[in-house]
Amino acid sequence: MKILITGGAGYVGSACLRHLVAEGHEVVAYDNLFEGHAKAVDGAKLVVGDIADTALLCRTLKEFGAEAVMHFAAFAAVGESVEDPEKYYSNNVHGSLSVLKAMREAGVRRMLFSSSCSTYGEAPSCPMNESAPADPQSPYARSKLIVEWMIRDFARGYGLGFTLLRYFNAAGAAPDGRFGEYHDPETHLIPIVLQVPLGQRDKLMVFGDDYDTEDGTCIRDYVHVDDLASAHRLAIDATTPETAEVFNVGTGTGCSVMEILKACEQVVGKSIAYEVTGRRAGDPPALVADPSKLRSQLGWEPRYTAIESTIETAWRWHHEHPEGYGPRSR
Numbered sequence: 097m098k099i100l101i102t103g104g105a106g107y108v109g110s111a112c113l114r115h116l117v118a119e120g121h122e123v124v125a126y127d128n129l130f131e132g133h134a135k136a137v138d139g140a141k142l143v144v145g146d147i148a149d150t151a152l153l154c155r156t157l158k159e160f161g162a163e164a165v166m167h168f169a170a171f172a173a174v175g176e177s178v179e180d181p182e183k184y185y186s187n188n189v190h191g192s193l194s195v196l197k198a199m200r201e202a203g204v205r206r207m208l209f210s211s212s213c214s215t216y217g218e219a220p221s222c223p224m225n226e227s228a229p230a231d232p233q234s235p236y237a238r239s240k241l242i243v244e245w246m247i248r249d250f251a252r253g254y255g256l257g258f259t260l261l262r263y264f265n266a267a268g269a270a271p272d273g274r275f276g277e278y279h280d281p282e283t284h285l286i287p288i289v290l291q292v293p294l295g296q297r298d299k300l301m302v303f304g305d306d307y308d309t310e311d312g313t314c315i316r317d318y319v320h321v322d323d324l325a326s327a328h329r330l331a332i333d334a335t336t337p338e339t340a341e342v343f344n345v346g347t348g349t350g351c352s353v354m355e356i357l358k359a360c361e362q363v364v365g366k367s368i369a370y371e372v373t374g375r376r377a378g379d380p381p382a383l384v385a386d387p388s389k390l391r392s393q394l395g396w397e398p399r400y401t402a403i404e405s406t407i408e409t410a411w412r413w414h415h416e417h418p419e420g421y422g423p424r425s426r
Contacts, residue, residue, distance in 0.1 A: 167210060171183060173236065268320040317348070322400070
């Protein structure tokens with residue numbers, strides 16, 4: 097299948113791109129390189145452009161002969177979205193509308209959208225399945241839910257097959273250490289913890305230890321980025337112009353912030369300094385997936401089931417590439 101991947105030079109998008117190439121798909125990465133890295137595309141075709149540029153998107157889809165779009169491009173920092181909601185609605189919502197318009201004009205009728213577990217908010221059940229009520233707690237989460245609604249409306253109005261993947265916390269790196277996670281500034285927990293033993297920060301700041309969890313810190317479901325990639329490949333292979341599906345992607349096991357800290361200490365072999373500070377706006381106490389639907393319908397199984405194994409791959413990448421992909425090439 098010929099697949100265009102928006103945000104294809106980003107952390108999750110590029111992992112999915114490389115997995116799809118290995119499985120025999122033809123891919124084009126479409127990325128403005130604002131947060132993505134050209135080196136992560138690993139030699140696949142890269143079109144540098146913004147998702148708000150509907151004309152360029154449409155031309156790229158037509159020239160490539162795209163049969164499907166995997167849409168990853170989005171800003172994704174919860175705290176920043178609370179401080180600057182306009183940035184998130186403008187890029188995530190308006191940009192996604194541009195993607196849908198380009199697909200409609202180019203006649204592309206298959207879409208996989210990278211949504212988020214944050215759309216559930218403080219869900220009453222944990223682990224949560226796809227029927228859990230939506231209650232997004234941040235502008236980032238609300239922007240993801242709005243895009244889900246837009247996709248459903250385009251599907252009804254214009255004929256579009258879609259799969260929404262609400263995935264939990266992406267983590268880890270390529271097992272061979274060649275590709276991994278790098279943001280500037282970094283916002284994800286595992287790489288932030290690993291920056292302490294690398295000497296890139298003095299200590300980990302723990303945002304709240306008074307949540308209603310066993311040790312008082314937030315609980316999240318960490319799914320290895322390669323397992324995420326395999327889920328995306330299974331989902332896009334199963335998406336037809338008539339599909340309307342939603343799947344959670346996670347391991348089904350949650351780890352608290354303190355459990356992640358201890359696991360990182362075990363992997364790197366040294367203690368890691370931390371300090372507890374106040375809660376961060378928009379953070380639910382616990383988000384853990386029930387991935388049984390994805391397993392039963394698409395046959396997905398995560399390879400990385402122990403958090404230490406995921407952290408080992410992340411540590412290999414960060415230890416060997418402390419500056420990530422190096423200077424950006426735009």
